[in-house]
Amino acid sequence: MWVYLERDGDKRLKDVGLELLGKARELAQKLGNSEVGGVIVAGSEEMAREAIYHGADKVVIIDNPDLKTYTPMEYAEAIAQVVQKYKPEIFLIGATKRGRELAAYIANTLTTGITADCTALEVDPKTRDLLQIRPTFGGTQLATIRTPQRRPQMASVRPGVFPKPQRDTSRTGEIIVERVEIPTRRTRLVSIEKRIERDIADLPPVESADVVVAGGRGLGSAEGFKLLIDLAKLLNGTVGASLMAVRAGWAPHTRQIGQTGKTIRPRLYIAVGISGAIQHLMGITEAKTIVAINPDPHAPIMENADYAVVGDYKQILPALIEELRRLKNQR
Ligand SMILES: Cc1cc2nc3c(=O)[nH]c(=O)nc-3n(C[C@H](O)[C@H](O)[C@H](O)COP(=O)(O)OP(=O)(O)OC[C@H]3O[C@@H](n4cnc5c(N)ncnc54)[C@H](O)[C@@H]3O)c2cc1C
Incomplete structure (x- = not known):
């Protein structure tokens, strides 16, 4: 069970990733033998430790200085590479502006499904299916979506939907630094303009x-x-x-x-x-x-x-x- 841990600048992680770690822990317990992992692109060991304090057993840091600045295609490519290596069954992403965009690119690269903006998540211990629950038909119905044939099962959840778990500095976990190469860049950052x-x-x-x-x-x-x-x-x-x-x-x-x-x-x-x-x-x-x-x-x-x-x-x-x-x- 993996969570994408989006950075909030160079120093810290966005809360939504930590909130999802809490949910992932709960689901992992229901599944029995599942461990909770996190992935950070161009992050620091300090960030990885923070993820462990909030519930991760293992954190993969994708190491590539060219990925300091977010570009969706290259981030998706890098994440897809590590997902293919570690093969998580479930992959959760915070539905921030970038998270929403990235989730679609990753799902497309891995040819799997993605349910956006889930408001609840459950697991079926028998099939190990993730039950991706979200409002539909203009919020009048709740749909439960499964991805029975493809792995990983992907879902995005908006910030603030799940509570952030208590920070527990006695927790320990594994930090893995993965060097990932992006053979051909398709996007290049030209400039950043501050708006309103x-x-x-x-x-x-x-x-x-x-x-x-x-x-x-x-x-x-x-x-x-x-x-x-x-x-x-x-x-x-x-x-x-x-x-x-x-x-x-x-x-x-x-x-x-x-x-x-x-x-x-x-x-x-x-x-x-x-x-x-x-x-x-x-x-x-x-x-x-x-x-x-x-x-x-x-x-x-x-x-x-x-x-x-x-x-x-x-x-x-x-x-x-x-x-x-x-x-x-x-x-
Ligand atoms: C799980 C979940 C959580 C959500 N959380 C939030 C949340 O935290 N906060 C939130 O806001 N929404 C939230 N939403 C979304 C919410 O349901 C609405 O979609 C959203 O609030 C609508 O935003 P809006 O009022 O800006 O847009 P719209 O509903 O599109 O309304 C626009 C309004 O502007 C008016 N208007 C048009 N032209 C003018 C004009 N010239 N001058 C003045 N008025 C004009 C229109 O008459 C209309 O009433 C959530 C939805 C879900 C499913």
Whole structure:
């Protein structure tokens, strides 16, 4: 049973990998003789030790300095090589933005199946099948998917779905460094451009702010977040986002509010272009006052709002910002 351990920069691992190690341990116990492994691309021994403290018995570090920077095809190729060598029965991946992409490439390279965004995982001890459980038909049904003929069985799980196991520094395990060559590179990193994230990163975290202005898919583009940033600054607040805005790459995951994001309790919550799906509302039940801006008067967020402003944010936000600036200048 293996888990892909995605790095969070050069120093640490993302929590989702550690969360999956906890789940893998539980499933391994149910299967009896299964051991829990982890794989890190261009990681350090310190990271591998951290994985062991969180439940891994064995960690493979793929050693290739050219893989310091993530490129999906080369990462998939390297991981597929070690998977073919060690032959895990099950391979779990955190469904981060990169994880989702990588999982598909790995499954394709290994010609196996992948179930994305599982919300629960079980095993059938008789067949050793992984039961990959996820919502389907718009969340109205839960499907249980098996991969009976192909190995490894692959599933991805979003961050925050499973709890992170307790860190136990008395745990020991094996660290293996595998030198992996990529004969032909198909992708090359040309440059990294910081986008709107840099401006958002300067604002306080959503958990501690008194005022949170959050944006959703209805903003239509990252540009919309610029207005949100201006409004948040005027209100001494910060910026949050729905899952869809995070997925679109308009805001980082640390800003996501809801079931698989942050639970917040601000004095004022302003939801802009957010429909108010139940998973989003779960994160704001403790907000004191909710203001929603949405052209659809029947969107669920409107029923949950103390003030429902029906309209296009492109008209409402600039007017609101102008008025707040005017009031500020008067003081
Ligand atoms: C297991 C699981 C966990 C999840 N966890 C989360 C979570 O933590 N957080 C989360 O947010 N979601 C979560 N989701 C996803 C959730 O179900 C919704 O899909 C998501 O919240 C929808 O995001 P949205 O409101 O931005 O987009 P949409 O639902 O597409 O809504 C966009 C809204 O913008 C409005 N709009 C359009 N144009 C404009 C305009 N010009 N001005 C103003 N408004 C406009 C539309 O009327 C619409 O209401 C989860 C789902 C699952 C299955």
